[in-house]
Amino acid sequence: MARYGLRLLYGVIVVWGAFTGAFFLLYVVPGDAAGGLTAGADGADVKQLLAEQRELLGLDRPVWVQYWDALTGALQGDFGESIYQRRPAVEVYFESFPETLKLAFLGLLLAVVLGVTLSVVIELTNWKWARELLISLPPVAVSLPPFLVGLVLLQVFAFQLHWIKAVNDPSFGGLLIASAALAVAGGGSISQLLTANLRGALTSPYVETARNWGLSRFDVVVRHALKNAALPVITSLGTTVGVMVGGTVLTETVFSRLGVGRLVVDAVDGRDMPVVLVAVTISAVIFVAVNLVVDAVHPLLDKRIQWDG
Amino acid sequence: MSSPEVPSTERVSSSAPGRQSTPLLRLRDVSAEFTVPGRAPVPVLDGVSLDVEAGSIRAVVGESGSGKSTLGRVVTGTLPENGRVTAGEVVLGGRTLTGLSERQYRAVRGKEIGYIPQDALLGLNPLLPVGVQAAEPLRAHGVGSRAERRERVLDLFAKVGLRDPARLYGRHPHELSGGMCQRVLIAAAMSTRPRLLIADEPTTALDVTVQRTILDLLSELVESEDLGILLITHDLGVAAERADEIAVVKDGRIVRGGRTGEVIADPGDPYTEDLLRSSSLGFSGRQAAAHRLEYARTVPADSPVVVEAKEVGKTFTSRASRASRPFRAARSGPDTVTAVAGASFQVRRGTTLGIVGESGSGKTTLVRILAGLTPADSGTVEIDGEPVVHHRRGAGQAALYRKVQMVYQDPFASLNPRSTVRAILDEPLRGHRYGTAQERARRITELLEVTGLPAELADRYTAELSGGQRQRVAIARALAPRPDVVVLDEPVSALDVTVQRQILALLDSLQRELGLTYVFISHDLGVIAEVSDEIVVLQHGHIVERGPALGILTEPRTDYVKELLASIPGAAAPGPAAEARHDAAVLTPHDPAVLVGPGRSAATERTT
Secondary structure: OOHHHHHHHHHHHHHHHHHHHHHHHHOOOOHHHHHHHOOOOOOOOOHHHHHHHHHHOOOOOOOHHHHHHHHHHHHOOOOOOOOOOOOOOHHHHHHHHHHHHHHHHHHHHHHHHHHHHHHHHHHHOOOOHHHHHHHHHHHHHOOOHHHHHHHHHHHHHHOOOOOOOOOOOOOHHHHHHHHHHHHHHHHHHHHHHHHHHHHOOOOOOOHHHHHHOOHHHHHHHHHHHHHHHHHHHHHHOOOHHHHHHHHHHHHHHHHOOHHHHHHHHHHHHHOHHHHHHHHHHHHHHHHHHHHHHHHHHHHHOOOOOOOOO | OOOOOOOOOOHHHOOOOOOOOOOOEEEEEEEEOOOOOOOEEEEEEEEEEEOOOOOOEEEEOOOOOOHHHHHHHHHHHOOOOOOEEEEEEEEEEOOEEEOOHHHHHHHHHHOOOEEEEEOOOOOOOOOOOHHHHHOOHHHHOOOOOOOHHHHHHHHHHHHHOOOOOOHOOOOOHHHHOOOHHHHHHHHHHHHOOOOEEEEEEEOOOOOOOHHHHHHHHHHHHHHHHOOOEEEEEEOOOHHHHHHHEEEEEEOOOEEEEEHHHHHOOOOHHHHHHHHHHHOOOOOHHHHHHHHHHHHHHHOOOOOEEEEEEEEEEEEEEEEHHHHHHOOOOEOOOEEEEEEEEEEEEEEEEEOOOEEEEOOOOOOHHHHHHHHHOOOOOOOOOEEEEEEOOOOOOOOOOOHHHHHHHEOOOOOOOOOOOEEEEHHHHHHHHOOOOOOHHHHHHEEEEEHHHOOOHHHHHHHHHHOOOOOOHHHHHEEEEHHOOOOEEEEEEOOOOOOOOHHHHHHHHHHHHHHHHOOOOOEEEEHHHHHHHOOOEEEEEEEEOOOEEEEHHHHHHHHOOOHHHHHHHHOOOOOOOOOOOHHHHHHHHHOOOOOOHHHOOOOHHHHHOOOO
């Protein structure tokens, strides 16, 4: 359990690092929220207007003071008000959060289902050419950028088949196709890892034993090899979740879905520091939490691994 | 295809009178080959004919690469994708197996043919409870309901000698000892009441005392179930002790076959004779030790003590659930395991101390402490009168590390496959700052010469070498910095018996030439008997016996050592005297590399 406590500490450090990184990254990028607010203003007093806004937003203070304010606020759950919407940033964020959660969760689920199915099918395929073809799929899937997959899916399902609306389709079908765009890369990387592991597991002596017990190829692969091969994949899911979080930004933009991804893009554009910090912090927390859960689940699946090891 | 030495079928079946005329398993002129892309097919079996009678054990004996495992795979229809049977037929109880489709074969596998794999610990799925696994053959063949299958497995667990089957059912393989895992696998194989059992080196990975109990169990099953067993083994001792009939395989051919007694009494074939000499058949501790004693007389009695251990102790804290592992060393507390306790001994210059013990006896921990690789909790070790102090980073230990060198068990794991032999031998030389590049190159040539390796091997990668050659490289590496003490951790356990002979002969001649002191660890009392002047017997971390080799081998004081002696496979069977085979090992050059005997001392003198 002591080790798990240490992991928790590392998790806290990761979240703090993400928060700090995002703050200073946004700070060093040219331009600030005052510029965003006064965009389009004209005339001789633009400079003065800008200075007034800066003072109002507290952007004229030394960077360390701003950072300290943001950090202490965040620790109390108060990230400040969104500069454009004049509402607490947390509130703004959690408005769009459920949409994105649905998208990412379904994307992850699809990725796992697609990846695992593909790997098992590869192992069960007897025809050499079909097998070679299938094996080449995961690397291709990994290399396809999500926005490209999204655009192709949009072209096919919205413009050709008219199954979904091209802009922000609220139906389950719309959600499903958007999450499919997200799932392709994740599924590819799961399948890549799983196929390699399955190949290894299938040469193990216990697989030889199972085969000699008269088990079918399917039973050998699914009952005996798959679970062993899946252990490293479960570890990698932690990273896949990170990829998903990043992927939602692109997917939501392509499918014009109003989610956290879109919110963050707009917030970064307008240098809306509070909103950006909420989004980054929550993403980091999710990332850390998923990895902690993966760690906790591992010993349940593999009895050889101990808590305090 | 069969050569004149191959026994005719009549001879085999006629020797089992009173049984049905058709044998349980019949192989006729079976040939098999492996295809490698871009090369000519490699034949692995060449016209093999043999029978297995119901109620008998037929042993197939051969060294690695002889094709003996392929023979088993031909019967179970599990050749790898690039392998195929090119000729002959396999008939099981009147049904021809060759040519069956994979689907048809599945109905035979696990149903009519049971299979016991080599390494029991690896042969079970680490993630599934052993009970569930033992029921897999029944499930695969659709026998009974889930509850019935469970009942049957529990019955079988009791039958194969597993205590408390109900509790064991839900256990995972890592919680069981190797012997228990092997019993689970035997239960699984027996669950569908097969008529034939294929046992591929079923006891190789087990301790000798456990090996004996497992072989006893198999013999019992043959009697009670009228089972036929095809026993594949590299150990002629095991075969001679257990099998009714033996077939010796070399290069895919049966070079000698027949009733066990006949084969042992009259090998009639040079390879079989070789195997016989290398086996523990007719092992006699007195003879092995007496032979060694001749050498010991040449070592002066006042030879200085090089290694001295005083009351060395080491305890490991174990994880909570690890404590449930039944085969680990004695527990001294709820969470600690005593690896070594109060070990004291001395080794004189030029002599060999043999440390013998089964897995978990603490022998590896003990030598790691000797070499300064693991800190001891209590006691001291002195090498040449200087205390061995364990430093985390090895600082200040350069002198010790030069004086004590190690040779490990598995030459496949202990040599980097991506290094050349030269690079491997150069590393310790550079590490100990041995002269200029030129001097090091000369030293490497010397090392190859003393270890009987051809000079052109220097620029080969170790991956290209055979097991025996690799172990020679490992020995050369250990000798590179001119050590006083060489610690040999199971140096021949991973090698074929005939190669074992050669390596032991090499170690023997090196000791004579260079006056080396050996600490030799092995689980195999037969090997220890042959190389040791003094023997230390470890059990659960404690020294149970210690003394001159002859005394321990001829008059063991403890039951444990008696049991170890009795467990040497084939020791009770009649066979060539140990002395005879020892001489043969030194004198017969199986490969030219072995000739580093006294006759070649000119080459070795330069290195001393």
